Amino acid sequence: ESTKVNNVSIYPNPASEVINIQSDKSLLGKAYEIVDMTGKSIIRNKVSDKEINVSSLTTGNYILKIDNESYKFIKK
Numbered sequence: 001e002s003t004k005v006n007n008v009s010i011y012p013n014p015a016s017e018v019i020n021i022q023s024d025k026s027l028l029g030k031a032y033e034i035v036d037m038t039g040k041s042i043i044r045n046k047v048s049d050k051e052i053n054v055s056s057l058t059t060g061n062y063i064l065k066i067d068n069e070s071y072k073f074i075k076k
């Protein structure tokens with residue numbers, strides 16, 4: 001299953017190791033942030049390729065914020 005907003009999809013969802021980002025426009029170099037459900041920032045970085053490593057996250061629900069959009073995903 002993937003989550004899609006404004007021609008951006010992130011998959012797999014739930015994810016265990018990495019989230020893949022598919023987009024009509026390049027997101028390379030864009031800042032992203034992963035926050036937990038309390039709004040606490042867990043990871044901040046810039047997009048360097050088409051995937052984000054989430055293996056360090058604990059199991060639960062998170063939000064990926066990128067390019068002024070939010071994408072919910074589950075870390076399994």
